[in-house]
Amino acid sequence: MYQHILVAVAFDTDDAPERSLQATKLLLSPAGKVTVLHVKEMIPSYALSYIPEDYDATLRVAIRERLEGVAARFENGVGVLIDGHSGQTILEYAEANQVDCIVMMSHRPGLQDYFLGSTAGRVVRHAQCSVHVIR
Secondary structure, X not given: OEEEEEEEOOOOOOOOOHHHHHHHHHHEEEEEEEEEEEEEOOOOHHHHXXXXXXXXXXXXXXXXXXXXXXXXXXXXXXXXXXXXXXXXXHHHHHHHOOOOEEEEEOOOOOHHHHHHOOHHHHHHHHOOOEEEEEX
């Protein structure tokens, strides 16, 4: 059982965090801590002129509320929102915060993943702790 689990979530599907949370409950020690992390990728500069000015602030509020709701399912749960590149940011956060297991979803790879690699693949290859990938 793990003492500090990092659950990396993306709110882009209907059941986005549900299966990850079920696995986390099974893997977590009774007094363990859960960090629910969402990495917000930067908006490309070429797209900024097409996006309303308050979009980023509104999106941040919505993501934080959702993170807090998900983290509240655990006695020692906390939601964290960070800007950055998903794979690298997950790895850096896990190392800096003594995470001993990362739980994350994976998707069916598309053509772009064969050239660039998926976030889950990058995390699995470079993590210094256990990684539980759910497909």
